Amino acid sequence: MDLGNLAQYGRSRSTTGWATNPLRRVVWWLIAPYFRGAATRIDAAINAKFDALVAANALDASVGAGSSASAAEFGKTWQERLSATVASQMGGLRKDSYAIAQRLAGIEEERGTLTERMSSLMREFYSTTDGFDRRHGQLEQAIRDVQAQVASHPDDKGLVVAKSPSGDRLLVRQHDHIGRRIIDGEEWEPHVRKAIEAAADPDGIAVDAGAYIGIHTMTMSRCFSAVHAFEPQKGIFQVLCGNLALNERLNVTTHNVALYDRSSAMRLAPQDHQEVEVPIRDGQPRYERLKNAAALSFEIAASGEEQIDAIALDALELDNVRMIKIDTQGSDFHVLKGAKQTILRCRPIVIFEWEQELAALHNSTMKDLHEFFDNIDYEVEILHETTPKRQLDYIAKPRLGA
Missing domain, CATH: 3.40.50.150 (Vaccinia Virus protein VP39)
Known part of the structure; x- marks a missing residue:
């Protein structure tokens, strides 16, 4: 499965489309938010929060008295750490989504195998029932023949x-x-x-x-x-x-x-x-x-x-x-x-x-x-x-x- 395609289009290159695969559709609804500009939105939210703190002079208060770093330097460091944390979490999410995608692919493969096995079993079933019908018909005919003989032969001379x-x-x-x-x-x-x-x-x-x-x-x-x-x-x-x-x-x-x-x-x-x-x-x-x-x-x-x-x-x-x-x-x-x-x-x-x-x-x-x-x-x-x-x-x- 191509993760890029999954993120961009909500589907894989598998011949089984999302429209006919309910399981994939449900999973996609769960993980789609993380792949539709999630990183950009999170960064924007962090910057907005940081700007608000600076404007309210909350940043100076939060800096320790023994710190020699300026407010700007601290903010930059804080922003970089948050971005790294977000990037790390996004990487984890990507790994998790890749694992999910792999599992979906495995399920699809298993489903194909099960479908073929089910088809084989159905063919065997119909073949067996056809044979049973033939034998049943032969048995009924044999019974009719015996009944006809009994009816036609009241004694050995006849x-x-x-x-x-x-x-x-x-x-x-x-x-x-x-x-x-x-x-x-x-x-x-x-x-x-x-x-x-x-x-x-x-x-x-x-x-x-x-x-x-x-x-x-x-x-x-x-x-x-x-x-x-x-x-x-x-x-x-x-x-x-x-x-x-x-x-x-x-x-x-x-x-x-x-x-x-x-x-x-x-x-x-x-x-x-x-x-x-x-x-x-x-x-x-x-x-x-x-x-x-x-x-x-x-x-x-x-x-x-x-x-x-x-x-x-x-x-x-x-x-x-x-x-x-x-x-x-x-x-x-x-x-x-x-x-x-x-x-x-x-x-x-x-x-x-x-x-x-x-x-x-x-x-x-x-x-x-x-x-x-x-x-x-x-x-x-x-x-x-x-x-x-x-x-x-x-x-x-x-x-x-x-």
Whole structure:
């Protein structure tokens, strides 16, 4: 702090001005009188007092009888001593004011440090509260999820009978994505149902690869003389059979196996290869907690793993197959390869699904599918677009004259 500036202007060179520093302003009011002509005024007062004493002859009386100094000399000496005393006192005041100024500067520095620390603490506080809010929100969501599960799962089975728009009675799980749609009176994949009805052949055979609980199997059983339905999941396969029994569809043959391009063993794909969260108990999916059992993916199994049998459709040597519907969560191309001889022999309508990410897990591309159908003289067109360029249903038909 510059003491000269303090005396002249009442402020320091600090970036913090007096107008915004109440402490400095109070101290300045206390010490300002000593720096605004105080020395001059004190000297003037001393001279005035001295002159008054001389005029009243008080000075002679105050001089001792043994003094040899003249009144003028004594007055001069007395004035010099008083001036020296004043100068000494002023020097002390300057030192005191300098100490005060130094302390003020220290307080300012401490205040800056405290302000920065307070800002840091506030940032930490807001960061902590933001984290708390996020965790609190996650906890509330988890509570809502549990409450929804408890409300949706009065027992471990969770199966109810619902009537589909086509009039079929279906066992469905209340919390399942497709089951809930049916309970609410909605039709699942009406575009597939229309394509099945358009290809109807009362003397022909239909194949449902990935039958799930039998929604499209029911339509096929009305439109064809016989149906072969394939569903690899044991828990879902049991519901499929129950639905066929409920509706007395005796022309459907069920197969608790997967279709692929060869006879092999398959397994439930790991969680990072699944579209949905798959709760597991004793190596099996917990269907009473699974939100979309139709979305489960399977892949070739290694020795010693929990396995599901897989076969190629060609191994059944079926004749007069008029329609094949494939919905196998990414392995559709491999199912087609395993059905190539059947397709060449019977020339059926083929409906299949394309899911880009899941197909990549089976090392197949859309180009592979187009080449497959080109080689057997089929034309392919989009039947329904669920997610543009990622999830679509296609229909393939033999080219005219082929």
